[in-house]
Amino acid sequence: MSVAARRDTAPEVALRRALHAQGRRFRVVYPVPGNRRRTIDIAFTRAKVAVFVDGCFWHGCPEHGTQPRANSGWWAAKLAANRARDEDTDRLLREAGWRVIRVWEHEDVATALARVQETLGGVPRRP
Template identity: 40%
Template sequence: MWKKAAREVTKKERTESNDVGKLRSRIMRAVGSKATSCERTVRDYLRPLGVRMRYNVASLPGKPDIVIPSLRFAIFVHGCFWHGHGCRRGARIPKTNAAYWTAKIARNRARDRRNAAALRRAGWSVVSIWECDSGRVRERKLKALRE
């Protein structure tokens, strides 16, 4: 997801830019939050099961990426960097403004926990799928839907 955004910043801009902060800001701003490739992969897995899905439901805590109302099932597809996953990509903190990023990711993780707890209290099942999950891991997590 971030690689595509980084490619959009031209090589000329990278070499001419004296302000690393502005360049990083432009790259981060270009990263999308809806219909990411990981979300589309999960949707493609669910579609043949014949379940009705809704996307980015704002009326639920945390605005889950994919919701299956009939099963009361909420799926969050998390980007490893933004949500502080323990993998190589998620554990990396940018060198510039490290204190800001550390605090931001900690806030994101706390918010994720609060939202998942609120959904569970309301009777929803919650699954988090990480950007780095291989196809097998995603499939194993999604098999819970069939049961």
């Protein structure tokens, strides 16, 4: 687990590049209001939009998530705790007035970009 990338994963960087190319400016690894130990992958602070790029294994993707066979009890508890933490983070952000977008690592960048752009709506872009 210590070698697993926590930030700057390939899907996250690809989405950030696409957003930047569209003229969107954002913060990276921004603290979650109400729990500064957790961070938002891509934060649009003025619009209060939080984007998380979740790994299929670590966050329990319904399509690609797997359950390890070795030490399965420990892994089941670990992955369930990850999902519970994600739900709690979403709740904290919504209570603070943020909109939350969760993108799976396997999602196409264009699809994820469209979801973010739709949520941002009329928020001005930078040239």
